[in-house]
Amino acid sequence: MNPVAFFTLALLQASVAVAAAGPTDPNVIEATCNEIAATVSRESQVYYLGPLYDKDIYHWSSSSTQQARCTFEPATSQDIGIALDIIGKNGCPFAIKGGGHATNPGFSSTVGVQIAMYKFSEITYYSTTQTVTIGAGLIWDDVYAALEPYDVNVAGARVTGVGVAGFTLGGGYSWVTNQHGLTIDTVQGYELVLPNGTIVDVTQSSNEDLFFALKGGYNNFGIVTRFTLKAFPQGEVWGGTIFYARTVIDQVTAATANFSANCMDPKAQLVTAYVYVAGIPSIIVILFYDGPTPPGGVFDTFLAIPFSLRDIGTRSFLSLVQSCPFNDTAGLRSVFNTIPILGYPVDVLETIISEVAHWNGVLLPSSGTFISYTAEPFLPTIFSHNTTPSAYPGSRERSVSPLNIWFGWTDSGADELMQNGIRTSAATLFKKAIELGQNIEGAPLYNNYAIFDTPLESIYGDNVETLRRIKERVDPNNVMGLSGGFKF
Numbered sequence: 001m002n003p004v005a006f007f008t009l010a011l012l013q014a015s016v017a018v019a020a021a022g023p024t025d026p027n028v029i030e031a032t033c034n035e036i037a038a039t040v041s042r043e044s045q046v047y048y049l050g051p052l053y054d055k056d057i058y059h060w061s062s063s064s065t066q067q068a069r070c071t072f073e074p075a076t077s078q079d080i081g082i083a084l085d086i087i088g089k090n091g092c093p094f095a096i097k098g099g100g101h102a103t104n105p106g107f108s109s110t111v112g113v114q115i116a117m118y119k120f121s122e123i124t125y126y127s128t129t130q131t132v133t134i135g136a137g138l139i140w141d142d143v144y145a146a147l148e149p150y151d152v153n154v155a156g157a158r159v160t161g162v163g164v165a166g167f168t169l170g171g172g173y174s175w176v177t178n179q180h181g182l183t184i185d186t187v188q189g190y191e192l193v194l195p196n197g198t199i200v201d202v203t204q205s206s207n208e209d210l211f212f213a214l215k216g217g218y219n220n221f222g223i224v225t226r227f228t229l230k231a232f233p234q235g236e237v238w239g240g241t242i243f244y245a246r247t248v249i250d251q252v253t254a255a256t257a258n259f260s261a262n263c264m265d266p267k268a269q270l271v272t273a274y275v276y277v278a279g280i281p282s283i284i285v286i287l288f289y290d291g292p293t294p295p296g297g298v299f300d301t302f303l304a305i306p307f308s309l310r311d312i313g314t315r316s317f318l319s320l321v322q323s324c325p326f327n328d329t330a331g332l333r334s335v336f337n338t339i340p341i342l343g344y345p346v347d348v349l350e351t352i353i354s355e356v357a358h359w360n361g362v363l364l365p366s367s368g369t370f371i372s373y374t375a376e377p378f379l380p381t382i383f384s385h386n387t388t389p390s391a392y393p394g395s396r397e398r399s400v401s402p403l404n405i406w407f408g409w410t411d412s413g414a415d416e417l418m419q420n421g422i423r424t425s426a427a428t429l430f431k432k433a434i435e436l437g438q439n440i441e442g443a444p445l446y447n448n449y450a451i452f453d454t455p456l457e458s459i460y461g462d463n464v465e466t467l468r469r470i471k472e473r474v475d476p477n478n479v480m481g482l483s484g485g486f487k488f
């Protein structure tokens, strides 16, 4: 080897060594795991392998799972404070997981210390204040089940398995959003462990800044241990899931467009998903009415279209949420992306239909077996239910609904292809929606659906500067910067 080549190689190796000595140094991570295990109370646990370790690193999307050096299941807020102190002092990468439904890799996973919140599983209903306090380790199914005997409910996820924490720290579009707004609009308070270990109750009157910041700001300001949400009366509901074949696509599209344009009953909601599963096109519609029977007219057209499979009826809220099939794709690698949309006329839906077909063609040969675009029409009043300001959405001037785009695949070698494809598709749809007369330029993207490299301004708009200032004040040493996510 000539001297120049040798020197270059030596330099390269040196820089690799320097990189490895940084925050991902396995010795630092190992020491951090051991120190946490030795310092926290006996109720909290650290796992290095085994079934509880596997549960702690589990994610709905397999591309969001990473092999953490250890997992930490805190049982008390004090122990979270102790762990954050050790993590910050050592500069050790970590992640916080609620329900593990983040599709963005690294948002709730890490090769460092995986914090899993399962032990925070309190559900307390306070009838005098009509509020419910909910632990950050729960999924919504647990909450709906626990509240059912009291005939009350909270504004949570629409399908099974989704975590309370990430959903509520992002925004939250629920089956009652037309009636009550986003889930963040129903939050009355948080218990938060600050990056310096201090435990605070965050409400509008006790801490206005953090109350604003946590409404959309995820893990930037510390770790939330519990949420207090508004409770609403809840009786039996009507609805469920219908699968349609490709042959009736025009009828389902016309019915969806009519619903989007004409249904003003806030108790009625639906989603229409255009999907390809293993190359086969179909349509999945989930209907919801907040009452035992919908008024005539609202859903009649959907019920008259010939279907492949149908599970519709009067039922409990939980049963409706669990009728939806989106659990079966667990284990696939997944990415979400989104555009904001004002409504779903036929021309917009037809543009979506051609995108689904196009990306099925492109991605199926590379193991892209699940391609789904979900129209989620909401009323134009959904952003008007807040009584205090929130980090998300960046602006409430236009009440946009999020379109969900979801690609699922199996081959890890195809990750970039899928991510690039979903970015291109969102950009194409955004442009075409504007051409079709939708005034969505500058409208906020939904953080819980947006791909990981979405600019913060596209989600939080003019709030980004304020959020940066709050973040600097409560986390001057950037401890929370050691975990992934949209970062201020």
Ligand SMILES: Cc1cc2nc3c(=O)[nH]c(=O)nc-3n(C[C@H](O)[C@H](O)[C@H](O)COP(=O)(O)OP(=O)(O)OC[C@H]3O[C@@H](n4cnc5c(N)ncnc54)[C@H](O)[C@@H]3O)c2cc1C
Pocket: 060, 095, 096, 097, 098, 099, 100, 101, 102, 103, 107, 108, 117, 136, 156, 157, 158, 159, 162, 163, 164, 165, 166, 167, 168, 169, 170, 171, 172, 173, 174, 218, 219, 220, 222, 223, 224, 225, 326, 327, 448, 449, 484, 485
């Ligand atoms: C099948 C499916 C259905 C969905 N349905 C809906 C829907 O109906 N409506 C809707 O609005 N969204 C929906 N989503 C999106 C969903 O809101 C997000 O995926 C959400 O982030 C999931 O929350 P989680 O706790 O499960 O996620 P996690 O992956 O556990 O966490 C997500 C983010 O929150 C942070 N975080 C988690 N816990 C804490 C904590 N205690 N303190 C601080 N930060 C924390 C994590 O670090 C991470 O950045 C759905 C997603 C999927 C996969």
Ligand SMILES: *[C@@H]1O[C@H](CO)[C@@H](O)[C@H](O)[C@H]1NC(C)=O
Pocket: 255, 258, 259, 262, 263, 264, 296, 297, 298, 301
């Ligand atoms: C269109 O929507 C309105 C409002 O929900 C409903 O009354 C009507 O029956 C619908 N018409 C069709 C053809 O779907």
Ligand SMILES: *[C@@H]1O[C@H](CO)[C@@H](O)[C@H](O)[C@H]1NC(C)=O
Pocket: 160, 161, 322, 327, 330
């Ligand atoms: C959905 O999947 C999760 C994770 O595997 C599981 O815990 C849950 O029980 C499933 N829910 C239903 C209704 O099948």
Ligand SMILES: *[C@@H]1O[C@H](CO)[C@@H](O)[C@H](O)[C@H]1NC(C)=O
Pocket: 194, 196, 197, 198, 473, 474, 475
């Ligand atoms: C922790 O941070 C908060 C918010 O910045 C601050 O008010 C508090 O004094 C800090 N506590 C300690 C012990 O440093």
